[in-house]
Amino acid sequence: MDAGQVVTPPYVAGPLRLLPFRGLMLAPHRVGDPSTGRAFARPYRGVAARLLKWQSRGLVRKDEAPALYLHEYTSAGLTVRGLVGALDVSRRATRPEDRAVLPHEGIHPAQADDLADRMAEMGLNPAPILLVHNGSEELRRLVGDVLATDPQHAFTDRSEQQHRIWAIRDRTTLDRVAEELRDARALIADGHHRYAAYLRLQRRDPGGPCDLGLAMLVDQVATPLFLGPIHRSLAGTDLDDLRNAAESLGMACTTRSQADAVAALGQDSLAATDGREWVVLDLAVPEGRAAVEVLHRQLVPALPHGPSSVGYHHTVDDALATADPRSAIAVLMPAPAVDLVQRIAEDDRLLPEKATSFQPKPSLGVLIRSLRDAPDAPS
Known part of the structure; x- marks a missing residue:
């Protein structure tokens, strides 16, 4: 939809x-x-x-x-x-x-x-x-x-x-x-x-x-x-697009090994891959916000190409299965803390679709x- x-x-x-x-x-x-x-x-x-x-x-x-x-x-x-x-x-x-x-x-x-x-x-x-x-x-x-x-x-x-x-x-x-x-x-x-x-x-x-x-x-x-987290796949875009979007927003996007990228995943950072190469995005998430908000409301709109569609995945394996250097990247997400979700709702704000x-x-x-x-x- x-x-x-x-x-x-x-x-x-x-x-x-x-x-x-x-x-x-x-x-x-x-x-x-x-x-x-x-x-x-x-x-x-x-x-x-x-x-x-x-x-x-x-x-x-x-x-x-x-x-x-x-x-x-x-x-x-x-x-x-x-x-x-x-x-x-x-x-x-x-x-x-x-x-x-x-x-x-x-x-x-x-x-x-x-x-x-x-x-x-x-x-x-x-x-x-x-x-x-x-x-x-x-x-x-x-x-x-x-x-x-x-x-x-x-x-x-x-x-x-x-x-x-x-x-x-x-x-x-x-x-x-x-x-x-x-x-x-x-x-x-x-x-x-x-x-x-x-x-x-x-x-x-x-x-x-x-x-x-x-x-x-x-x-x-x-x-x-x-x-738990719900991971993303972004079809119709690639890691170069992700790097360009991060640079335009003043965010760091660094190439890492798979092990280091997964280990770096946290409330202020995402790990992404095209199935061949891995990067870590440092989002500098503002106080009272969630990483999924920064992804969907800042990073995705800044992509020079795509995404043509966004996929949602409850497991890392399902997300990684979509990654392809020619057609899609997988983005591994942290789970937001329950008290943060409660504060966001109390503040009369909504998280992006399938955030939790x-x-x-x-x-x-x-x-x-x-x-x-x-x-x-x-x-």
């Missing part, structure tokens, strides 16, 4: 509210199975019927009463824990200080529209967006009290993620959690376009189930998500929310 089409999604106003909902859960052997993703594919209008058929076969379970869920999952030795609930998206913030949910990347309106259409046709929020915040000590204590009880569900899925789930229905606990979240601000870690789709659905049909969207709120202090990769994400199918349920809490 044309980068010019990227826009800032609207801001949800506080207080931050995660409400109980009646969770749909796939059978453990269906969670993490690649075939499960296909169950949520076209025709979207048939997804709800598919899940009803699975429910009759015992492959989907629906809770009898609404709950706020505590979901803990472990993947490759990393444990993440968060509260899963129906996020109130019914109010829009008009002032920066009123914001409760902070995006850090822009969205493509057409993609958000498409996702909203899919959710409406399915009648589902098929997976929670991931939010992170720095929880209070009291909230951690409340979560600890829940953890001290036996989970309602504990299983290992097909992708080897281990899950434990507690359903929180005690009114006193729910009220105390709500009070601790009232003044919280949450950063979107994953799901910017789904978040924007929630807002579109709410605008289309206010006052009902679409006033809410499924979200998982992770305490980044207690069980942090890992923030928060991991691990929970498998699809652990908790699903039906849009056919009324947004009511247990008595």
Whole structure:
């Protein structure tokens, strides 16, 4: 998509509210199975019927009463824990200080529209967006009290993620959690376009189930998500172009060995290669900025040729596979610090597209929310 089409999604106003909902859960052997993703594919209008058929076969379970869920999952030795609930998206913030949910990347309106259409046709929020915040000590204590009880569900899925789930229905606990979240601000870690789709659905049909969207709120202090880099490939340009752009901006661009270039990668420096030669770019990143901002907003526009396209890669090997002295360079990126991303979002700024990769994400199918349920809490 044309980068010019990227826009800032609207801001949800506080207080931050995660409400109980009646969770749909796939059978453990269906969670993490690649075939499960296909169950949520076209025709979207048939997804709800598919899940009803699975429910009759015992492959989907629906809770009898609404709950706020505590979901803990472990993947490759990393444990993440968060509260899963129906996020109130019914109010829009008009002032920066009123914001409760902070995006850090822009969205493509057409993609958000498409996702909203899919959710409406399915009648589902098929997976929670991931939010992170720095929880209070009291909230951690409340979560600890829940953890001290036996989970309602504990299983290992097909992708080897281990899950434990507690359903929180005690009114006193729910009220105390709500009070601790009232003044919280949450950063979107994953799901910017789904978040924007929630807002579109709410605008289309206010006052009902679409006033809410499924979200998982992770305490980044207690069980942090890992923030990794997303590397770049720049097609239609070469290392000479990169050197010229750096020189025009007063940045140092020095030839190094591969080992030295990779070792030099840091918050103020990038490593780039055409598959034959390596260079290190010293960016002199200003205070409060990220290297990915300097790359996309200063260095790329200064290239004398290209890029004809930008590729995004979650692994170094994938990025290096694109490098070619005749047609493309690979740029290895540092991961921005989480607190820097939070500060950028708090300052009402957005990072370039695909600037962050928060991991691990929970498998699809652990908790699903039906849009056919009324947004009511247990008595």
